Amino acid sequence: MGRLHTSADFIVRDERPFNPKDAEDTLELLDLCVEALQDSRHATREKALAELAGALEHQLPALDELDGRCFSIFTLCRVCVKEGSPKEVRLAYRAVGLLALTLRSGPSELLFHSVQPLARAFRERDDAPPVTTVAAIDCLAAVTFAGARGRDDAERSLKALLDHLITPSAAVSSSRSASKISGGGARRKTITPQVLVAAVSAWAFLVTTMVSEADALIRKADGAAWNAAVATLAGLLDHDDRGVRMAAGEALAVCVELNLTRHALRRDMDAVAAKVSELASEFPGRGSNNTTLPEQRDLFGQIAAFLEHGERPEKSLPTSVDGCVALRVSSWAKLAQLSFLGRFLGDGFEKHVQGNELLKEAFSYGAREGKVLSISKKKQGKKTPDKDSKVRRGSRSFLWDYPYRAHDDPETLLRIGWQALR
Template identity: 75%
Template sequence: MGRFRTNTELLDRAARPFNPKDAEDTSGLLDMCVKALQDSRHVTREKALAALAATLEQLPPLDDSRCFNIFALCGVCLKDEGSSLKERCLAYRAVGLLALTLRAASAGSSEVLAHSFQPLARTIRREHDGDAPPVTLVIAAIECLAAVTFAGARGRDDVYRSLKALWDLIVSSSRPSKINSGGSGAGARKKTTTPPQVLAAAVSTWAFLLTTIVSETDALIKKADSAVWNAAVACLAGLLGHDDRGVRVAAGEALAMCVELNLTQHAPRKDMDALAAKVSELASELPGRGSNSKNTILLEQRDLFGQIAAFLDHGERPERSLPTSVDGCVALRVCSWAKLVQLNFLTRFLGDGFRKHVQGNELFKEAFSYGANKGKVLSISKKKQGNKTDKDYFKARRGGRCRPWDYTILCDYPYTARYKPETLLRIGWQALH
């Protein structure tokens, strides 16, 4: 005789609480997430977003309908006044992962960038305008902006726009703290400073995006532009004196990349000598200084600045090898500061999913010349300028000859059932502008 089924087992699946284990396959799990994102309870939406992010990390196959549903509903989660901080952070992460996953198969990632840039830039801008959101939310927005720009930028202008949003935050953090009058007393004064975690994230993300449009071969800076880059290098060099080691590490990595890309070719000699001296000092720094004095961070700082010192002194470049197969027989190898910056950001953002993306995502293969004939691989900057597929796609879209995203909601939970599918972008992402 077969075993008796419990009441729970006899419940219809649609009536059960959201549980990713109920899904029979990846497509079923994505559909379950879309349904759960329309639930009125933020706890359910949090679980759905966490499951969605974990699924997108593994580069699942996506179709237009699911893509639109996921993206639009993430915007609703961000706009909803009842959303928790965790929910909004997860929504930003899911959008970034969605853009990277879309870029593996279509030009839909540019749609994601087009709709999400203003809300993301606004969240980042609020940090240095004195109306600071929670630290974790700003960092989530910064990382999301990097991912959607990396995947969806159609040219340099799209990247420059994101770089400016990040650089404004970095520059404002380098200035003296703002002082606001008001408060409980007539003479009350309050300083607002950018948290070091946010500043470190902004610097490393800025460096990451810069590598996508500048390479050693095309970084011959005109003398007319040298003042801009000299000011940028000076700002980053100033961050080497920051109290937080995480900020110093991010700034050091960015500076090494700038030197490698010839962005310092017109910098005054005395400034470069001062930079080399500061790098040597940080390579041998003693414990105890700074707000982050953990030994692991100190060792990381010493190692990084030791490599930078060797690079500035005699051109020795860093090398890193990352296994990309289960047995460890296949590895991704990088041997430049620019590629190391890219690798560090993408491995941090994707976690265990990086291996899956570098194996199956063409964007990653192009970035790292992985599993392809080097003579046939374009740099990311050239890819973004000259990708014929993307150009044809958007030309067709403008002419109305290409089918847009399928605005079909897969379910009708009460939370959003009263909205027509095509209005989801308006009540979500567009309302965040």
């Protein structure tokens, strides 16, 4: 086996112009992006990452054609996260998240090695721009959604979001709520509303992937941890930013719907219900942007109706050009999934919900409701791929040219991308 190359070796290549218009199809575009990501110029790598993200948003390459390329893309994105410009870092996080959703199974298990480095990205890099931290949060959620093999995997991501972003913010925003919350040793630091909204949204989204209404009753031993999480979210209802309050309200509705508040004290839930009613009838003046006040009133009005009468939200989203086919959701859990995935995929959401089996399963798209297992059930039944399984080699997968036989040992290739982050 040849020498194990470092990240610096990846960019020792002849610098050649990167022109995505030269690609005749999506796979050739991915190959051109892989080659351009090994360029020493920041501008070229930024352009390649943007094209890569765009391709993964709007196209769904055949999985048998993507296998060999995914490790090249994954590794080079990690190098960009460590050594690239701020724009490269943000785009690389997005590309990895999109790659995880595109792979859907099999190789996505290997992508789950990203969880710990991603958690460190928003735990230790306090000076990172908010937009970069949001990209890391979204990437963590997407990778967990696609690659989690069970509850333990999902819980690691939930804990990272709660301990390092959500709980410290709730403790700062409300001293009353802070007395109820165990900080878990997390450092207090200033977290922008933009980052906090993303963290709460991702947390609620991931909760829906590991818990369903059909699951067995929450054990009392686990109830204490969920009670602490609910208290943390309740503390955010007092946050100065309206977006944060709304994200926390949606997350609380998800917790109630999934019976995660089963062991909560009645007086605590009564306090939550009272606060929800207050926000549903809030007068103008609080918050920096009163143009979103009607949206807040509507949201918390729906949450109040759910807490009082069990009324579920309903939303329909057209998923065809003529509007004849629509995606319909009628629960807070599905609404949280739709909210996150719709925001993360952007214009590519329609394409993915039509052709991505992972999203089709999540929303029972194309099947009658009740005929598709919940995501949490599917993850519990998912088998881990055989460690000796081979990875197909792409037609122009440039990284395979190195002396070591990475195509026989994909873990080796992954270590190259991650070693600088440890």
